[in-house]
Amino acid sequence: MARLIAKSALMGLLPVTVGGISLTEVETGPVTSIAPFKGQSRAVSAVLKERVGLRFPPVNRAVAAGDVRLIWAGKGRALMLGAKPEGLEGLAAMTDQTGANAVLRIEGEAVEDVLARLIPMDLRSTVFKTGHTARTMLAHMQVSVTRVGADAFEIMAMRSMAGTLVHDLEQAAKGVMARRALG
Structure with missing residues (x-):
């Protein structure tokens, strides 16, 4: 009988370190899409607050x-x-x-410069603060990007794009680090 082995989308691709930039896999645990039925948003938020201590997130936010x-x-x-x-x-x-996405953390002092090469939006900390999230493009992929710290972001892409996601981020990090080395 065949024995199935669960593998993460990023298995064998991470961790990666380029200069001061690191890419690591995020273990998400269960992942569930929640879409309140018409007229039920407040009720959903109340149940979530009672059960897990969080309200349904506002637009472009993570809690x-x-x-x-x-x-x-x-x-x-x-x-x-x-x-x-x-x-x-x-x-x-x-x-x-669960298992449908690849989720990684990218962090380091130059993380905003790396992401500026790939994402067509302003991710500077003065604009995109910790807890802000957006659906956007990274190169040619649809992603969710969330700032999780001063110099850290989580990026979620479809599982099928895991290799491309890591490749594009690694190449952008190499470019930024090479430019910084030149002064």
């Missing part, structure tokens, strides 16, 4: 409590990472997304 995170994922939709939602039956459409 966290312990190991559980809610990330805005588009109009009327959020992703819950780190726990399975409970008590939302009849209030929201829920879809298990």
Whole structure:
């Protein structure tokens, strides 16, 4: 009988370090898409607050409590990472997304310069603060980018794009580090 082995989307691709930039895999735990039914947004938010201590995230925001995170994922939709939602039956459409995405953390002093080469939006800390999130393009891929610290971001892309995601980030980091070395 065949024995199946679960593999992450980024297995064998990370970690990567280029100069002061590091790419590491983020272990998300369960991932569930939550889309409140019409007229149920407040009820969903109340249940989430009661069960996990978090309200449904506002547009372009991510919220966290312990190991559980809610990330805005588009109009009327959020992703819950780190726990399975409970008590939302009849209030929201829920879809298990565990394993569907590659999620990595990119961090380092020059991280904004690296991402500026690939993402067509202003990610400077004065504009895109910790807890801000956006659906955008990274090179030619659709991604979710969330600032998780002063010099750290989490990037989520479709699992099928994991290799390309790591390659593009690594090449951009090499370019930034080479330019900095030249002074």
